[in-house]
Amino acid sequence: MPDWLALYYRDPLELTHGEGRHVWDADGNRYLDFFGGILTTMTAHALPExxxxxxxxxxxxxxxxxxxxxxxxxxxxxxxxxxxxxxxxxxxxxxxxxxxxxxxxxxxxxxxxxxxxxxxxxxxxxxxxxxxxxxxxxxxxxxxxxxxxxxxxxxxxxxxxxxxxxxxxxxxxxxxxxxxxxxxxxxxxxxxxxxxxxxxxxxxxxxxxxxxxxxxxxxxxxxxxxxxxxxxxxxxxxxxxxxxxxxxxxxxxxxxxxxxxxxxxxxxxxxxxxxxxxxxxxxxxxxxxxxxxxxxxxxxxxxxxxxxxxHDLQGNARRVGGLLIERLRAVAAGLPVVREVRGRGLMIGLELTDIDGAPSAHAAGLALEYARENGLLIGKGGREGHSLRVAPPLSLSVAEAEEGAALLEDALRRVQADMEKERRP
The missing domain is CATH 3.40.640.10 (Type I PLP-dependent aspartate aminotransferase-like (Major domain))
Structure with a gap:
């Protein structure tokens, strides 16, 4: 495959199967999927219908x-x-x-x-x-x-x-x-x-x-x-x-x-x-x-x-997505590394910056790695590669939204600590 083929993570991830809002890798690790193969697994993994x-x-x-x-x-x-x-x-x-x-x-x-x-x-x-x-x-x-x-x-x-x-x-x-x-x-x-x-x-x-x-x-x-x-x-x-x-x-x-x-x-x-x-x-x-x-x-x-x-998944995206956005905004309020939480429904973006407020692809890369370690898959984007993209399947439950928000909060707190540590003389 060509060198320009983009892959997430320092150690590329091989996904082998999925069910509902979860996927598993070749080593047997289970992840809550908040990206759905780039917003493509819209309803659920392995949906029987x-x-x-x-x-x-x-x-x-x-x-x-x-x-x-x-x-x-x-x-x-x-x-x-x-x-x-x-x-x-x-x-x-x-x-x-x-x-x-x-x-x-x-x-x-x-x-x-x-x-x-x-x-x-x-x-x-x-x-x-x-x-x-x-x-x-x-x-x-x-x-x-x-x-x-x-x-x-x-x-x-x-x-x-x-x-x-x-x-x-x-x-x-x-x-x-x-x-x-x-x-x-x-x-x-x-x-x-x-x-x-x-x-x-x-x-x-x-x-x-x-x-x-x-x-x-x-x-x-x-x-x-x-x-x-x-x-x-x-x-x-x-x-x-x-x-x-x-x-x-x-x-x-x-x-x-x-x-x-x-x-x-x-x-x-x-x-x-x-x-x-x-x-x-x-x-x-x-x-x-x-x-x-x-x-x-x-x-x-x-x-x-x-x-x-x-199953009115549009309505579910409105309800559960609204809860998830508010939860993430509450998390971001105490973390300077997160400049903005934006989005609608289950299409949510988090813009990350360095200590000086400049767009930071480094911070976004760290967040992706830490979220994966926690068992959560998210995406990234933005012109500078500095934004996180959260887009789970539209059947996401409230409990899964809360779980994902907690996993992402932990990842972001680790990023904040790293950015502050890197800034120290």
Whole structure:
């Protein structure tokens, strides 16, 4: 495997099996999983309803490609179209979030006949050539070459940057002014789309004030510019308050295109785009997906989505996530190493700093190691790699939330002690 393949921990972890909200490694150690394979194990590990659906479908037929119809693909497309909030929606399935965003960019640029894209600073949209070209996070941008001309906007980070000290209303007004100024620098009507994560995932679970994208949409619509909502990490009720992240900016109405992946498959490789029929039908050449819409992955997605809706896991994310955020904020109040606890539902970020208040990847790395020693798996992100990401399966219980918070508190206290010790002469 290549040297650039990122691995967590000084001694890489081999996971062998999981159940519920727990996983086990090759040495038999048990961990409470607060990251879910990067927000992908959405409901639970080894969920019987999903494993049964996969097994039964695998016993019938595993693969056919999108050249042929299969009932699970049609059924899942119909359910996602209805849930998207987009009128007369169409759905195209892919195998990952990267590929979903790549497809959305293809659709938007073909429909608008433009290769200009608006994106947010600190954003992440995937690792393909096109999505790297619109990613606003230098840690995940290995090349400046791109088929797209990308224009980056303010607004993805509320508590850092030139507008951090403004009120929410002033922040939104300043970001809109930035957008208008940016559009004034390009040929009128030449921008294809804005792509934005409602909550920036790899960026450290940062988010703008509610309403920012509604305000952006008012400006974009004047020039016919499309809005792509990247819901790869925020979709399916993870934020608790809303099923989709864009709904926090509901005055704008639904986006023109919405991309999804990760949690819908609960570990199976599913991604996709759902959007307005006019845009989705705009390609004038053949296009298929060999593995998108696979009968097995579609069966898993259907079973997983059904379980999520029938057990109100969005409501559980709101309730248990709210308790977990407040618990972590209480912990952070006594630890200077934690600058901020932010998030919604079961999508929580903790920003760590050094003694001088500067973003600290070192502190985040220590926290990851100590949490693992305690039996807790978490993630990290942020432009400087200084933020912790907490995103358990949406079926997390109150008792598990309390247990995880206690384990993370101990890890953070050890980090605080280390940082103070390192500072001493």
């Amino acid at each position: 999903v494993t049964k659906a996969v097994s039964e479908q695998a016993g019938r037929i595993i693969h056919s490609s999108t050249l042929y119809l299969n009932r699970p693909m049609v059924d899942l497309a119909e359910r996602i179209a209805a849930l998207s909030g987009i009128p007369d929606a169409r759905v195209f399935f892919t195998t990952s979030g990267t590929e979903a965003n790549d497809a959305a960019l293809l659709l938007a640029t073909a429909y608008r006949r433009s290769n200009q894209i608006l994106a947010m600073r600190n954003s992440y949209h995937g690792r393909s050539f096109s999505t790297v070209g619109i990613t606003g996070n230098s840690s995940w941008s290995p090349t400046t070459l791109s088929p797209l001309q990308t224009l980056y906007l303010h607004g993805g980070i509320r508590t850092r940057g030139p507008f951090a000290e403004l009120s929410d209303a002033e922040f939104i007004a300043a970001c809109v002014a930035d957008l208008e100024d940016m559009l004034a620098q390009v040929q009128h009507g030449s921008v294809a789309a804005l792509i934005a994560e409602p909550v920036q995932g790899v960026g450290g679970f940062t988010a703008p004030p509610d309403g920012l994208f509604a305000a952006f949409r008012d400006v974009l619509q004047q020039q016919g510019i499309l809005w792509i909502s990247d819901e790869v990490q925020t979709g399916w009720g993870r934020t608790g308050e809303h099923f989709w992240g864009w709904q926090a900016h509901g005055a704008a109405g639904p986006p023109d295109l919405l991309t999804f992946a990760k949690g819908i498959g609960n570990g199976m490789s599913i991604g996709g785009v759902v959007g307005r029929a006019e845009v989705m039908n705009s390609l004038d050449a053949n296009s298929i997906s060999t593995f998108g819409g696979s009968p097995v992955t579609m069966a898993a997605g259907l079973a997983n989505l059904t379980y999520l809706l029938e």
